[in-house]
Amino acid sequence: MFKLSEKILLLCVGEAGDTVQFAEYIQKNVQLYKMRNGYELSPAAAANFTRKNLADYLRSRTPYHVNLLLAGYDETDGPGLYYMDYLAAVAKAPFAAHGYGAFLTLSILDRYYKPDLTREEAVELLKKCVEELNKRFILNLPSFNVRLIDKDGIHDLEKLPLGAK
Amino acid sequence: MALQDVCGFYDSALYRLYSSSEDSHNSTWREPRAKHSGVPLSFSIPHSQNTIWANHTDAFFSLRSHPSTTSVKRPFHLSHGTTTLAFAFQGGVIAAADSRASAGGLVACPEVAKITPIHSHLVVTSSGSGADCMLWERILAREIRLYQLRHGRRLSIVSAAKLLSLMLHPFKGTDVCVALTLCGWDREEQGKEREAQRAVESKVSMAVKSNKDLSDGEKPVSFCISAASPVGALSRTESEIQRKWKDPEDQSLISSQNTTITQQSGPRLCYVCSDGTFLKGELFSVGSGSPYAYSVLDGAVRWEMCTEEAVSVAREAVYRATHRDAYSGNNVDIFHITARGWRRRERENLREEYYREGQRRRECTKVREIERKKQRRKCVTRTEDAEEKL
Numbered sequence: 001m002f003k004l005s006e007k008i009l010l011l012c013v014g015e016a017g018d019t020v021q022f023a024e025y026i027q028k029n030v031q032l033y034k035m036r037n038g039y040e041l042s043p044a045a046a047a048n049f050t051r052k053n054l055a056d057y058l059r060s061r062t063p064y065h066v067n068l069l070l071a072g073y074d075e076t077d078g079p080g081l082y083y084m085d086y087l088a089a090v091a092k093a094p095f096a097a098h099g100y101g102a103f104l105t106l107s108i109l110d111r112y113y114k115p116d117l118t119r120e121e122a123v124e125l126l127k128k129c130v131e132e133l134n135k136r137f138i139l140n141l142p143s144f145n146v147r148l149i150d151k152d153g154i155h156d157l158e159k160l161p162l163g164a165k
Numbered sequence: 166m167a168l169q170d171v172c173g174f175y176d177s178a179l180y181r182l183y184s185s186s187e188d189s190h191n192s193t194w195r196e197p198r199a200k201h202s203g204v205p206l207s208f209s210i211p212h213s214q215n216t217i218w219a220n221h222t223d224a225f226f227s228l229r230s231h232p233s234t235t236s237v238k239r240p241f242h243l244s245h246g247t248t249t250l251a252f253a254f255q256g257g258v259i260a261a262a263d264s265r266a267s268a269g270g271l272v273a274c275p276e277v278a279k280i281t282p283i284h285s286h287l288v289v290t291s292s293g294s295g296a297d298c299m300l301w302e303r304i305l306a307r308e309i310r311l312y313q314l315r316h317g318r319r320l321s322i323v324s325a326a327k328l329l330s331l332m333l334h335p336f337k338g339t340d341v342c343v344a345l346t347l348c349g350w351d352r353e354e355q356g357k358e359r360e361a362q363r364a365v366e367s368k369v370s371m372a373v374k375s376n377k378d379l380s381d382g383e384k385p386v387s388f389c390i391s392a393a394s395p396v397g398a399l400s401r402t403e404s405e406i407q408r409k410w411k412d413p414e415d416q417s418l419i420s421s422q423n424t425t426i427t428q429q430s431g432p433r434l435c436y437v438c439s440d441g442t443f444l445k446g447e448l449f450s451v452g453s454g455s456p457y458a459y460s461v462l463d464g465a466v467r468w469e470m471c472t473e474e475a476v477s478v479a480r481e482a483v484y485r486a487t488h489r490d491a492y493s494g495n496n497v498d499i500f501h502i503t504a505r506g507w508r509r510r511e512r513e514n515l516r517e518e519y520y521r522e523g524q525r526r527r528e529c530t531k532v533r534e535i536e537r538k539k540q541r542r543k544c545v546t547r548t549e550d551a552e553e554k555l
Contacts, residue, residue, distance in 0.1 A: 016441045017330075017440055020330075020441065021334055021441065
């Protein structure tokens with residue numbers, strides 16, 4: 001997880017060195033924008049900037065093999081989640097997942113997601129997803145970092161349980 | 166290398182060969198134009214006929230060519246044929262490694278030093294291609310030194326590792342194969358200039374370590390395995406394993422060192438790999454023998470352990486790995502880094518340990534055989550008594 005600004009988080013998975021290199025590149029550029037212009041990029045603008053960079057490098061000799069989720073809170077538009085993949089596609093979605101875990105969790109999210117979830121309900125939904133992963137996913141993933149973004153910024157929630165049940 | 170950079174001196178003959186961009190299509194070597202200031206890429210890579218050297222503004226990323234084109238074919242499959250490990254605990258950092266360099270199926274050199282000191286508080290364990298590791302260690306040492314000269318303070322371990330990771334990134338996708346663990350102790354800065362000056366003097370004296378006479382710094386340490394140690398299965402006499410420690414020659418840094426562990430200072434471990442991996446942690450093992458080492462370390466390493474226990478655990482882990490892994494073996498080197506700097510344990514040949522263990526097992530089996538015979542005799546006499554009663 002990379003903090004792009006006070007209200008934007010970038011989650012980056014993929015090839016070993018590419019993730020950190022690309023994510024840090026985006027992070028520094030977003031911060032540079034803030035320094036130059038005095039205000040922060042909106043999540044939509046940041047997502048499109050990231051996607052543009054992915055697309056530019058895609059047909060070069062050094063494409064970045066990374067899958068991204070960009071989560072942010074905009075003053076006017078409210079919360080926004082952007083799903084980006086290594087082929088430089090971008091989609092604004094109410095919920096998203098990358099990797100093999102996506103196969104297991106997307107149907108749970110489809111079933112139980114409502115646009116007007118409360119905070120507690122949202123955390124419960126996330127716990128359901130993690131339980132399913134603990135049960136059916138081949139790799140043992142001991143713990144998950146959980147963060148919440150709202151109008152007051154980024155908040156750390158408690159880590160989700162260690163070990164498979 | 167560092168002095169050459171700082172003075173801006175270029176050997177005219179070599180420079181002509183490497184530098185001119187006009188006749189680049191004639192020369193077989195080309196210098197990558199790095200626009201990224203502060204991280205010089207002033208060494209050449211072979212010019213590949215099929216790649217197009219467009220005026221890429223981001224020269225940092227333009228060096229990754231497709232591996233399938235004109236790269237040199239390797240004579241054997243490269244794997245990290247080694248066992249190196251490092252872990253941090255309350256008494257500092259222990260770094261241990263075997264000493265075998267393998268090339269395909271044969272032992273190229275049985276006496277390689279895989280742990281290299283960079284400066285008084287940083288030591289690097291290497292695995293992967295031997296030549297690449299040697300080169301990148303030198304480059305890292307150069308960059309750390311240049312930073313120290315330019316800014317008057319020493320780079321922290323994590324910063325040095327990050328710098329190395331950034332320098333290795335352009336070579337991702339090529340055949341560079343380097344996996345280094347940086348082990349060290351971050352110190353809090355007190356009296357920067359004085360320390361910088363002392364670092365200059367000590368660096369020169371510590372640059373090359375040879376197995377000469379052990380001078381004033383030697384302290385014979387005996388290893389006693391406490392009853393509580395989980396690795397205490399092997400019992401040893403003190404004389405068998407008494408090994409000498411060699412401290413760095415410059416002891417002047419010891420006097421006013423802050424030995425407490427805070428957020429800024431304390432033991433640090435970073436793993437940097439040529440594929441771009443950069444990890445910070447408290448326990449790492451790298452190489453073909455690493456699974457065997459991990460299983461020993463995971464059960465025995467605790468933060469609270471004492472130095473003797475830590476050294477014996479590290480030694481045990483390397484021993485088990487060299488026993489099971491064909492590409493690790495010969496000797497074990499152990500370094501211990503504290504707030505006062507690194508010190509090196511005398512190299513130990515594991516063949517002796519192997520024979521000792523074989524002997525112990527045979528004795529154990531003999532004892533068990535005797536016990537079993539006694540048991541059988543008891544049973545026989547009991548049945549005889551029972552028959553008599555009947």
